[in-house]
Amino acid sequence: MAHHRRPLVRSMLTLSFLLLALVLSGCEGMYSARAPKEEDELAKKFAPEQTGSVIYVYRPSATEFSRAIFLYDNGAMVGSLGAGSFVRLVVTPGRHVIGTKSPSARSLQDELTVAADAGRLYYAQVSYGAGGMSGDSPKLKQVDAKAAEEQIRGCDLRVRGPLQ
Numbered sequence: 001m002a003h004h005r006r007p008l009v010r011s012m013l014t015l016s017f018l019l020l021a022l023v024l025s026g027c028e029g030m031y032s033a034r035a036p037k038e039e040d041e042l043a044k045k046f047a048p049e050q051t052g053s054v055i056y057v058y059r060p061s062a063t064e065f066s067r068a069i070f071l072y073d074n075g076a077m078v079g080s081l082g083a084g085s086f087v088r089l090v091v092t093p094g095r096h097v098i099g100t101k102s103p104s105a106r107s108l109q110d111e112l113t114v115a116a117d118a119g120r121l122y123y124a125q126v127s128y129g130a131g132g133m134s135g136d137s138p139k140l141k142q143v144d145a146k147a148a149e150e151q152i153r154g155c156d157l158r159v160r161g162p163l164q
Helices: 002-030 037-043 145-152
Strands: 053-059 069-073 076-081 085-091 094-101 110-116 121-128 138-142
Touching: 053 069, 053 076, 053 094, 053 110, 053 145, 069 085, 076 085, 085 094, 094 138, 110 121, 110 138, 121 145
Parallel strands: 053 121
Antiparallel strands: 053 085, 069 076, 069 094, 094 110, 121 138
16 A cells, blocks of 8 residues: 555655746746836936935846846845846835845845935946856945946846735
8 A cells, every 4th residue: 555655745846946946937927027117217217216315226137147046125125136137126215225135145144224204316337246157246335426327327226125
């Protein structure tokens, strides 16, 4: 009787591993969908919010490691960035800790604190330190408006958070 159960157990294990792989691969894609063209164009007007602050976080499309980088605001995941993409975070004024993490990391790998004032725009660039070699971690740095806006125009807006 136990001999007949082995194929069933093996099938169940195979199915479990396939489902786990699907879930893990879906997590990255779930946070990296391209926003509609109209939203992308509107975000690239760099308009401030009257009662909130705006933080643009972007990854230039230079020849960089293409693996997604997960992005956090005050510990909550807000999306992911691939090379050549950006997010526009409309946040409440105050202290915001923007964090990055590669998919294989267990904890945040870099953080940037932004003291956000209402009606202002802030820009943070994400990159891999040494050309994206394995073992590198994503780094954040605050960038001035002129340089950031020029680079963001060549990037694609990503939707925030999980898709509905």
